[in-house]
Amino acid sequence: MASRAAQKRLTREYKSISENPPPYITAHPSESNILEWHYIITGPENTPYHGGQYWGTLMFPPNYPFAPPAIRMHTPSGRFQPSSRLCLSIxxxxPRSFNPAWxxxxxxxxxLSFMTSEEMTTGSVSASEAERKYHAARSRWWNSTGGGSHLKAENGAGKGNIKAGDGGAKFRSEWPEVDAENWKWMRENKIDTATGNRIVEPGGPSCGPQLGIAAGGSGHQAHAVVDAVIQQRDAGQGWIFRNKLVLAGAIIFVYVLIARLLGEGSS
Structure with a gap:
């Protein structure tokens, strides 16, 4: 339970951050517990997190602001281990380095500043720019479906149930409007809610393997398929067409032979 000082301080800070939110950041305390805050960081431009929706929590101690909160980011980002406590000076x-004025x-x-750097600490991970962009593109899907677990989740959001597996229930309870926007985005962009991948319409354009050549198949497989196609092509053509060069040579030979015979006879 929050102390009177913590209650007063966090109430004032909620008013302040609501009226003047920092760039790329929105946050609010849970209705059931003012010590449990939920934030969303929107990935800034010119970073591999651009457009990503990163949801996390700050768990404040009862004696805040004289001690710092536990910081977690639940959305996979390629920067932090999902739902793990982060070791930061804040x-x-x-606790000894925390400034009550913060x-x-x-x-x-x-x-956010630490996230966009490459410094490492407890709870952080190393990933390529491509991997981080991949997570950013799937972040809205992950938040609202619990990583696709909404199809099998039976229980609602419970205390501490903040990770993939709750079907997005905790996110939905804390961010109902954002959750509704995410589902609308998934419908408009034809996102498979089970996998987070874009749905390919039947009969639509495909860049997949052709002629039965499996992705990653060997060169021998490719040649076998090409040979089969050539055989099918030849099967539909006549003997004369397939042997036209031989026939042409034979005709020329016979013509020359007849010409010589006629020349010798006239002489």
Missing amino acids: SDFH EVSTILIGL
Whole structure:
């Protein structure tokens, strides 16, 4: 339970961050627990996180602001281990270095700054730019479906149930409007809610393997298919067409032979 000082301080900070949110950041406390805050970071331009929707939590101690919160990011990003506590100078890993003057906005700006750097710490991971862009493209799907687990999730969001497996229930309970926008986005972009991949319409253009050549198949497989196609082509053509060069040579030979015989006879 929050102390009176923490209750007063966090109430004031919620008002402040609602009226003047930092760039790329939105946050609010849970209705059931003012010590449990939920944030969404929108990936900034010119970063591999651009357009990504990164949801996480700040769990404040009852004696805040005299101790820092536990910081987690639940959405896979290629930068942090999902739902793991992050070791930062502004997190509960370093209570002695925390400054009581720092506010929720200060903490989240610091998290965003660290996210867009390449520094490593407990809870962070190393990934390529392509991998981070991949996670960014799937982030909205992941948040609202619990990583596709919505198809089998039977229980609603419970205390601490903040990760893939709850069918997106916790995200939906904290961000109902954002969740509705995500589902609309998935419908408009034809996203398979089970996998997060774009649905390919039947009969639509495809860049997949042709002629029965399996993706990653060997060169021998390719040659076998090409040979089969040639055989099918030849089977539909006559003997004369397939042997036209031989016939042409024979005709020329016979013509020359007849010409010589006629020449010798006239002489």
